[in-house]
Amino acid sequence: MAEFLQFLISGLTVGAVYALVALGFTLIYNASGVVNFAQGEFVMLGGMVTVFASAAGVPLPLAAVVAVVAAVAVGLLLHRFAIEPARGASAVTLIIITIGASILLRGLAAIIFDKQFHKLPGFTGEAPIDVLGAAVQPQSFWVLGGTAVVVVALYVFLEHTLLGKAVLATAANRLAARLVGINTTTIMALAFGGSAAIGAIAGILVTPITLTNYDVGTLLALKGFAAAMLGGMGNPLGAVVGGLLLGLLEAFGAGYLSSTYKDAFAFLVILIVLFAAPQGLFGRRAVERV
Amino acid sequence: MGALLNQRFMTLAVLAVVIAVLPLVFPSSYYFRVASLVWVSALAAIGLNILMGQAGQVSLGHAAFFGIGAYAVAIGPTHLGIPPWAAILVGAVLSAVLAYLVGRPILRLKGHYLAIATLGLGVLIALVISTESGWTGGPDGMPVERLTLFGWRVSGSNTWYWVTGALLLIGTWIALNLDETPTGRAFRALHDSEVAAQVVGVDVARFKLQAFVIAAVYASIAGSALAFMNGFINPDQAGFLHSVELVTIVVLGGLGSIVGSIVGAAVLVTLPQALTIFHEYEHLLLGLIIIVSMIFMRNGIVPSLSGLFLRRARS
Amino acid sequence: MTSKTTLKFMLAAGALSVGMSHGALAQDTVKIGSVLSATGPASFLGEPEDKTLRMYVDKINAAGGVAGKKIELVIYDDGGDANKARTFATRLVEDDKVVAMVGGSTTGTTMAMIPVFEDAKIPFISLAGAIEVIDPVRKFVFKTPHTDKMACEKIFEDLKKRNLTKIGLISGTDGFGASMRAQCVKVAPNYGMEIVADENYGPRDSDMTAQLTKIKNTAGLQAVVNPGFGQGPAIVTRNYAQLGMSNVPFYQSHGVASKSFIDLAGAAAEGVRLPAAALLVGDKLPESDPQKKVVTEYKQAYESATKQPVSTFGGHAYDGLFILVEAMKRANSTDSAKIRDEIEKTKGFVGTGGIVNMSATDHLGLDLSAFRMLEIKGGDWNLVASGS
Numbered sequence: 001m002a003e004f005l006q007f008l009i010s011g012l013t014v015g016a017v018y019a020l021v022a023l024g025f026t027l028i029y030n031a032s033g034v035v036n037f038a039q040g041e042f043v044m045l046g047g048m049v050t051v052f053a054s055a056a057g058v059p060l061p062l063a064a065v066v067a068v069v070a071a072v073a074v075g076l077l078l079h080r081f082a083i084e085p086a087r088g089a090s091a092v093t094l095i096i097i098t099i100g101a102s103i104l105l106r107g108l109a110a111i112i113f114d115k116q117f118h119k120l121p122g123f124t125g126e127a128p129i130d131v132l133g134a135a136v137q138p139q140s141f142w143v144l145g146g147t148a149v150v151v152v153a154l155y156v157f158l159e160h161t162l163l164g165k166a167v168l169a170t171a172a173n174r175l176a177a178r179l180v181g182i183n184t185t186t187i188m189a190l191a192f193g194g195s196a197a198i199g200a201i202a203g204i205l206v207t208p209i210t211l212t213n214y215d216v217g218t219l220l221a222l223k224g225f226a227a228a229m230l231g232g233m234g235n236p237l238g239a240v241v242g243g244l245l246l247g248l249l250e251a252f253g254a255g256y257l258s259s260t261y262k263d264a265f266a267f268l269v270i271l272i273v274l275f276a277a278p279q280g281l282f283g284r285r286a287v288e289r290v
Numbered sequence: 291m292g293a294l295l296n297q298r299f300m301t302l303a304v305l306a307v308v309i310a311v312l313p314l315v316f317p318s319s320y321y322f323r324v325a326s327l328v329w330v331s332a333l334a335a336i337g338l339n340i341l342m343g344q345a346g347q348v349s350l351g352h353a354a355f356f357g358i359g360a361y362a363v364a365i366g367p368t369h370l371g372i373p374p375w376a377a378i379l380v381g382a383v384l385s386a387v388l389a390y391l392v393g394r395p396i397l398r399l400k401g402h403y404l405a406i407a408t409l410g411l412g413v414l415i416a417l418v419i420s421t422e423s424g425w426t427g428g429p430d431g432m433p434v435e436r437l438t439l440f441g442w443r444v445s446g447s448n449t450w451y452w453v454t455g456a457l458l459l460i461g462t463w464i465a466l467n468l469d470e471t472p473t474g475r476a477f478r479a480l481h482d483s484e485v486a487a488q489v490v491g492v493d494v495a496r497f498k499l500q501a502f503v504i505a506a507v508y509a510s511i512a513g514s515a516l517a518f519m520n521g522f523i524n525p526d527q528a529g530f531l532h533s534v535e536l537v538t539i540v541v542l543g544g545l546g547s548i549v550g551s552i553v554g555a556a557v558l559v560t561l562p563q564a565l566t567i568f569h570e571y572e573h574l575l576l577g578l579i580i581i582v583s584m585i586f587m588r589n590g591i592v593p594s595l596s597g598l599f600l601r602r603a604r605s
Numbered sequence: 606m607t608s609k610t611t612l613k614f615m616l617a618a619g620a621l622s623v624g625m626s627h628g629a630l631a632q633d634t635v636k637i638g639s640v641l642s643a644t645g646p647a648s649f650l651g652e653p654e655d656k657t658l659r660m661y662v663d664k665i666n667a668a669g670g671v672a673g674k675k676i677e678l679v680i681y682d683d684g685g686d687a688n689k690a691r692t693f694a695t696r697l698v699e700d701d702k703v704v705a706m707v708g709g710s711t712t713g714t715t716m717a718m719i720p721v722f723e724d725a726k727i728p729f730i731s732l733a734g735a736i737e738v739i740d741p742v743r744k745f746v747f748k749t750p751h752t753d754k755m756a757c758e759k760i761f762e763d764l765k766k767r768n769l770t771k772i773g774l775i776s777g778t779d780g781f782g783a784s785m786r787a788q789c790v791k792v793a794p795n796y797g798m799e800i801v802a803d804e805n806y807g808p809r810d811s812d813m814t815a816q817l818t819k820i821k822n823t824a825g826l827q828a829v830v831n832p833g834f835g836q837g838p839a840i841v842t843r844n845y846a847q848l849g850m851s852n853v854p855f856y857q858s859h860g861v862a863s864k865s866f867i868d869l870a871g872a873a874a875e876g877v878r879l880p881a882a883a884l885l886v887g888d889k890l891p892e893s894d895p896q897k898k899v900v901t902e903y904k905q906a907y908e909s910a911t912k913q914p915v916s917t918f919g920g921h922a923y924d925g926l927f928i929l930v931e932a933m934k935r936a937n938s939t940d941s942a943k944i945r946d947e948i949e950k951t952k953g954f955v956g957t958g959g960i961v962n963m964s965a966t967d968h969l970g971l972d973l974s975a976f977r978m979l980e981i982k983g984g985d986w987n988l989v990a991s992g993s
Binding site: 007017118211216254 | 643652806807811812819835846847865
């Protein structure tokens with residue numbers, strides 16, 4: 001039981017980060033149809049800026065705010081100077097642009113910061129907490145709680161504010177949204193900024209556990225994309241479920257099956273799910289218009 | 291039809307002349323090496339372009355087939371006593387069979403779902419390669435025996451330049467011909483609209499599968515060539531980042547343009563070599579160049595430039 | 606050299622170089638090449654190596670160069686990609702025409718480059734860990750870091766002294782971890798070690814509690830060894846403490862031998878042992894230790910120049926460069942074949958990694974005594990007294 005619980009919490013913690021990255025993917029995808037492979041770099045920025053700001057003497061909470069602001073600025077710049085000028089280009093062209101952006105941001109981070117790994121202190125100490133026999137880092141609760149707050153805040157924003165509804169409308173049908181007077185360019189900029197903020201928050205929450213450096217983003221983008229697809233691209237709920245599921249698959253795979261093939265196990269499940277449900281777990285059935 | 295035939299012939303002739311003339315301006319063997327890498331990457335990219343550009347299907351795990359071809363010529367002669375030249379065929383057949391078997395269920399998926407499924411397939415194969423170290427040498431890779439053809443030991447950058455150049459010519463010729471067969475036309479119909487293609491009686495599933503198998507064989511042969519050329523192979527060549535690189539070559543050069551794939555490979559292979567003078571700014575510039583070229587040549591280098599040229603010619 | 610004489614020297618050199626033709630200038634320099642993983646997943650190896658080489662080549666040139674010539678250093682960054690490394694190796698040989706090469710941060714990149722230097726008959730001093738670089742011996746390939754096999758032997762020797770024989774392995778699946786794991790499994794029977802648990806983690810994994818929980822629940826477990834490099838071992842160490850396993854002796858490898866490991870692992874690193882070069886404990890070495898002078902000087906030079914804590918990885922590059930430079934001095938030549946012969950004759954070279962004695966059958970020249978068993982106490986490295 002203690003063992004099971006240990007795997008469960010480990011899987012949920014890692015999965016929560018995948019979920020936030022997947023959520024970032026979803027937000028941008030819905031507003032613009034772009035699969036943003038630079039999403040992992042927002043997570044990197046969140047962690048690295050916090051580390052360097054707090055090393056420069058800025059108190060941790062303020063450093064975290066600085067990091068989120070910095071990531072949002074980068075997200076907006078990315079939209080303004082890389083995505084907006086290519087408006088109307090094919091989906092795959094836009095993907096390559098975001099891959100270029102990811103290479104660029106990593107190169108920039110290596111110069112501005114450094115190539116070393118860095119850590120942050122746990123927000124509320126590092127002494128493990130005993131949960132029914134499982135030893136849990138206090139930071140795990142921060143990650144889980146933080147993820148929950150982000151998810152709820154996003155839900156409230158999308159469902160209960162006018163701006164949020166405009167985002168949803170844009171996601172449902174960009175042309176129709178424009179026809180009813182929604183400025184879809186603003187919505188897209190909003191999505192990039194929001195997505196960058198979510199990524200940065202993930203990076204800040206998780207750095208005390210996982211450490212960070214200038215190129216942690218690549219793998220996170222890969223896992224986050226997988227999580228988003230598992231849940232069903234474009235569905236925020238799917239992104240969260242997909243992320244948590246992926247984290248759990250890895251932890252239980254490593255614990256009960258084989259730690260060597262745990263990634264294989266995770267991707268096998270994704271393949272099987274897609275064969276059974278080609279739109280992911282919560283995906284929309286899209287009808288191709290001829 | 292005559293004009294088309296002519297255009298195909300011209301493309302091949304120009305490529306042959308470029309391959310033949312380039313060595314005249316090469317100051318050292320290093321340039322032969324870089325050019326050989328371009329030919330190998332171009333070969334793999336042309337195959338992927340048949341799948342992506344012509345049949346309109348994405349693959350984010352294509353390096354896996356590249357890896358299968360590479361490890362076939364590494365493992366075959368070392369562990370199984372298969373002659374090196376035969377190992378190339380073994381790799382190609384293995385890739386084709388694997389593509390055929392997984393292609394059916396995977397190609398039912400669409401768009402990004404297809405991307406993640408192929409990505410997953412690629413990750414699985416790369417993981418097996420780097421884990422089964424008894425066969426593959428593990429993450430550090432393994433040496434590859436030299437290729438011997440009729441008692442001739444193929445080695446040296448200059449020799450491989452001609453071998454890979456010839457392979458590229460053959461690959462280009464096949465791809466250009468395919469373009470004009472009923473299969474090629476069916477591929478293009480798929481690319482434009484799957485539903486429309488189905489309505490006019492194209493067996494969508496069969497043609498997608500064909501394109502997938504063809505692309506896998508191209509990648510496998512390119513992988514074998516690289517392994518022989520390097521005399522060494524490691525799992526990076528089968529990995530996710532290499533898959534992304536192949537897709538980038540295809541899109542940068544121009545989706546659906548065979549010449550584009552060669553140009554894309556030339557740009558993406560030589561750029562990191564040229565950027566070394568900028569030391570730590572290398573990656574920053576590489577990213578910047580990719581972004582800027584895709585913004586200003588959104589259909590890829592070759593289609594965008596030839597479009598510009600045609601517009602100029604007309605006005 | 607005072608700043609005034611430096612200025613004069615530079616002016617003179619400038620005037621000379623203006624006056625000379627390109628060919629004459631080329632004759633006054635000798636090119637040494639390097640391909641390092643300064644970026645990418647192995648950048649924690651490549652970066653200090655890169656900084657070390659640049660710093661010391663400048664120093665050597667300021668002191669007059671070697672064999673009457675200035676060294677021109679050509680460094681390329683392979684990003685950890687073996688295929689790229691292979692291309693840069695060809696570039697060094699064919700285009701830059703280097704006389705020797707010091708580089709190859711990882712075993713993967715080194716193995717990919719070996720055929721190039723063997724074919725060109727140019728000496729190649731590798732900075733990679735695995736034993737396969739020098740076993741079997743290749744005529745032109747040498748290396749400076751201790752092998753992974755030696756690390757396993759050193760750890761098992763220590764375990765044997767403590768009467769611990771049932772061990773668990775948790776290894777990274779990167780080249781370093783996988784290779785060292787294989788070596789440990791191979792030499793374990795020689796020391797009467799029984800491997801009771803054998804788990805792995807991906808090089809970029811961020812949580813290893815699942816694997817450690819399994820190891821922890823293995824019956825009869827007496828000690829745990831973590832073959833791995835990079836940030837992975839730091840996370841393993843933190844998870845190890847988190848799961849309350851600190852009462853089971855825990856061994857890291859020479860793959861974490863930099864201060865950043867202690868910084869990253871924090872309090873969890875207390876009590877962890879590892880085999881490493883004397884460089885890490887330079888200030889704690891007795892005055893009589895032959896390596897004392899070399900390691901303290903290198904540490905000071907590196908830390909004041911880079912403002913980063915010293916690591917044994919940069920030390921490998923230091924050793925490689927000076928083994929090469931001394932061989933060039935002895936050969937008094939810039940001929941690759943002669944330099945190779947002199948490298949092989951290196952005897953009693955005092956480096957940061959140990960005392961190097963090479964021979965035709967040993968292209969590493971270090972024995973187990975070059976490794977010191979260290980224990981982390983009070984946030985710093987400490988020598989384990991022999992017998993404890």
